[in-house]
Amino acid sequence: MASESESATTEASSFIENLTNSRNIDLSLFLPFILAFTNNSSISSTPVQDSSNPDQQTQEQTTPSEFLDRIILVNPLTQGMVVIESRSSSSFDSLLSELMRKEGQPPASQASIEALQSVEICEEGEKGECAICLDELRVGGVVKEMPCKHRFHGDCVEKWLKIHGSCPICRYKMPEEDGDLNNKSENRGRRREIWISFSFQTASANSNSENEHDHASEV
Amino acid sequence: MVDLARVQKELHECNRDVQVSGINVTLKGDSLTHLIGTIPGPIGTPYEGGTFKIDITLTDGYPFEPPKMRFATKVWHPNISSQSGAICLDILKDQWSPALTLKTALLSIQALLSAPEPDDPQDAVVAQQYLKDHQTFVGTARYWTETFAKTCAAEEKIQKLVEMGFPEAHVRSTLEATGWDENLALEKLLSS
Numbered sequence: 117m118a119s120e121s122e123s124a125t126t127e128a129s130s131f132i133e134n135l136t137n138s139r140n141i142d143l144s145l146f147l148p149f150i151l152a153f154t155n156n157s158s159i160s161s162t163p164v165q166d167s168s169n170p171d172q173q174t175q176e177q178t179t180p181s182e183f184l185d186r187i188i189l190v191n192p193l194t195q196g197m198v199v200i201e202s203r204s205s206s207s208f209d210s211l212l213s214e215l216m217r218k219e220g221q222p223p224a225s226q227a228s229i230e231a232l233q234s235v236e237i238c239e240e241g242e243k244g245e246c247a248i249c250l251d252e253l254r255v256g257g258v259v260k261e262m263p264c265k266h267r268f269h270g271d272c273v274e275k276w277l278k279i280h281g282s283c284p285i286c287r288y289k290m291p292e293e294d295g296d297l298n299n300k301s302e303n304r305g306r307r308r309e310i311w312i313s314f315s316f317q318t319a320s321a322n323s324n325s326e327n328e329h330d331h332a333s334e335v
Numbered sequence: 336m337v338d339l340a341r342v343q344k345e346l347h348e349c350n351r352d353v354q355v356s357g358i359n360v361t362l363k364g365d366s367l368t369h370l371i372g373t374i375p376g377p378i379g380t381p382y383e384g385g386t387f388k389i390d391i392t393l394t395d396g397y398p399f400e401p402p403k404m405r406f407a408t409k410v411w412h413p414n415i416s417s418q419s420g421a422i423c424l425d426i427l428k429d430q431w432s433p434a435l436t437l438k439t440a441l442l443s444i445q446a447l448l449s450a451p452e453p454d455d456p457q458d459a460v461v462a463q464q465y466l467k468d469h470q471t472f473v474g475t476a477r478y479w480t481e482t483f484a485k486t487c488a489a490e491e492k493i494q495k496l497v498e499m500g501f502p503e504a505h506v507r508s509t510l511e512a513t514g515w516d517e518n519l520a521l522e523k524l525l526s527s
Contacts, residue, residue: 220429247434248398250344276433279399284434 224281224290229274232260235267247284248272264288337397342367342437349438358441360391368393371407372441376484377449381476382410385484387448389441390420401431402440409483411476413453413462422447423457492517496524 189197236258237243244253246269253259253267260270266285268276273284281290346367349360363369370391376382388407394400404427406420414423426435426443456462464472492515496506501524509527513519 220431249338250341250436272433276399280432282432284432287432 221280221282221287221289222292223279224277225293228281228291229277232262232270232273234258234270235261246272248276262288262290336395337368337393339367341398342393345436345438346370349436356438356442358438358445360437360441363390370437372404372437374441374445374448376480377445380449381473382412382448382480382484385480387484389444391437398433398435401427401435402437403427404440404444409479410448411461411472411479412448413451413456413458413465414447415457415461417458417461421457423452423455489515492520496520 237253237255240255242253243255244267245251246253246259247266248268249272251269253269258270259267260273261267262273262283264283264286266283266288268284276284277290281292282288283290346360346362349356349358353359357375359373361371361373363371370393372389372391374387374389376385376387385408387410390405390407392403394403404422406415406422409417409420411417415421422444424443424447426432426440451465453462453465461472464475489510492510493503493506495517496510497503499521506520506524509520509523510517513523
């Protein structure tokens, strides 16, 4: 029993390692196996504590009155299960999109985009290629120059900076919109995940259900 | 809408120096949004000698969104799924930049083959093996290269010679005897 429990834990930790280490969690693995999604104050009042992470525990206690969104995902192939909780009042969709969103440099602020300098290409030596559309920067044409001095077509670079505020060539960081930044860090703080691993094998169903129980009580 | 003009330019540019880079991009069908890239396995790695096919799909947002790339050839590598061919590489995700191209992305994947990052794995089993039993990892990676990344080329060579009118069994044994050198095999087949 002890050794089984241990192997289950190892399996769980390697599974967690795998998923948390990968730069974006591939939720599509789990989508067909979503067991439950709740947005329920009665569940949120259940004291949920993660013994492995005292920080999260503290967070739980300091904000007991807020709603909890909880998603339980199970992958029978890896025998892994994840419980995702969010303290935001966001809907299931927005929670999922938050999880799946590819991060990266946030968009540049509107003001900084507008402040980009327009430069006219007047000498032969100044012309080149717009690294975004790979078209020529023609002599006589007007281009936008970033603070790092890299030049692009106005349309090209503005479209990019509204998605990610960094120079396509040197990754020079443009100023971000202040409001966005705050929202984002709040959202980050609101989410927690609990990982559980268990086995579906019937032969060892008894011991495994005990394992599960052990985990549950730990959690 | 995919910037088709840019894709066309990229294809032209990439295929111009295929002899130098070894990186090739071809159309999968009629559309410019489904492409196949090929990269040679880096020399001095267990992937040496293999030719790896990468399935490329361009989304509407390209080049403002990264191209979707996945290995169509099975490969044993900590950052590539041995099951699906999914690639764990930052520039194909959040670190994409529109100044990157299909060619530079493929070059990055080739560099990833040379320098695995087991601490940021795509395939946990491979990564564990890489860290804990490196000898076995190298053996498996080499075996997968032999089995999956070379057969395509071999089959093509066989096909070519069979089309010239030689019996397949004979072609196969001759190619094997000459170390899969097409020209040597042809000479041998002609003289026998």
